[in-house]
Amino acid sequence: MSKPKVFIAMKGVPEVAINLLRKRFEVEICESIQSTKEEMLKKIPGFFGIFCCPSIMINEEVMKAAGPSLKVIGTMSVGYDHVNLPVMKTNGIRLGYTPDVLTETVAETTVGLLISTTRRFFEANHAVKTGGWKNWTPTWMCGKGIKNSVVGIIGCGNIGTSIAKKLVTFEISQLLYTSRSEKPAVKALGGKLVTVDELVEKSDFIILAIALNEDTKFIINGERLAKMKSHAILVNIGRGGLIDQDELIKALQEKRIGGAGLDVMTPEPLPLDNPLMKMDNVVLLPHIGSASIETRIEMALITANNIIAVLDNKPMPNEVHC
Numbered sequence: 001m002s003k004p005k006v007f008i009a010m011k012g013v014p015e016v017a018i019n020l021l022r023k024r025f026e027v028e029i030c031e032s033i034q035s036t037k038e039e040m041l042k043k044i045p046g047f048f049g050i051f052c053c054p055s056i057m058i059n060e061e062v063m064k065a066a067g068p069s070l071k072v073i074g075t076m077s078v079g080y081d082h083v084n085l086p087v088m089k090t091n092g093i094r095l096g097y098t099p100d101v102l103t104e105t106v107a108e109t110t111v112g113l114l115i116s117t118t119r120r121f122f123e124a125n126h127a128v129k130t131g132g133w134k135n136w137t138p139t140w141m142c143g144k145g146i147k148n149s150v151v152g153i154i155g156c157g158n159i160g161t162s163i164a165k166k167l168v169t170f171e172i173s174q175l176l177y178t179s180r181s182e183k184p185a186v187k188a189l190g191g192k193l194v195t196v197d198e199l200v201e202k203s204d205f206i207i208l209a210i211a212l213n214e215d216t217k218f219i220i221n222g223e224r225l226a227k228m229k230s231h232a233i234l235v236n237i238g239r240g241g242l243i244d245q246d247e248l249i250k251a252l253q254e255k256r257i258g259g260a261g262l263d264v265m266t267p268e269p270l271p272l273d274n275p276l277m278k279m280d281n282v283v284l285l286p287h288i289g290s291a292s293i294e295t296r297i298e299m300a301l302i303t304a305n306n307i308i309a310v311l312d313n314k315p316m317p318n319e320v321h322c
């Protein structure tokens, strides 16, 4: 009897996870670095599972193209805003994701992004490599330090809490956070639960660590950007859609805020002619929050095991229940 089929919609998935899937499935991997919509629509009719990541839209068209054989989507990510949940649910398709395993790695990236933005590491590095470094000059390449500052974290789930734990060791003056309810672990660090508006007004550093959904889309809009301190640094490691990017560009161009460190943006990859590309006070990373080798291997294995669990009609190691 032929094995059920799984389509891996991107290249570069660690071999160990592909081999695990091959024991139970016929595995097909997309042709280019990432499957185009056209390729997916052509390939997936009759497939049991899709192995994907946040840049691959799993919408109604894709799920309908796969047809009734499609039983599982495994996304190699903690975020799943790229999957149409109502259509998935209506069609009895299950969704696996990879929370927890990436928490520390994403928190590490966030701290690195925050420091490199406020302390101008990339600008300074560029100057060194292009002959802009003339001397040790007292105020050249200075940025705002983290010590004694107010740090605000929007969304204090596991990742936000881990960021908070790391940043309190920098001797900050106050930790503010937003969440649906008070978080004892963040309270124990001295964190104060506030509204988004209070947080943006009072923070020197504002970190977005919240999932993207209908309620959080453009949580940072023009109005909230206008409330920020003129030296505030905005860091986003959630999703590009959390920020009204056109408004952010205006605020940066008009020097109404200090800078931005973005691991996520709209669209991804960001076109080379986007104004953000030319700004010295903006650090852009290519969505590498969880990109440590160990974490990515674990994420791939969990994704494979999530898919296998559905074949075995068992609970997934990590399932999105919606």
Ligand code: DGY
Pocket: 054, 076, 077, 078, 079, 080, 102, 238, 287, 288, 289, 290, 291
């Ligand atoms: C996730 O897991 O959702 C991240 O954005 C990927 O690094």
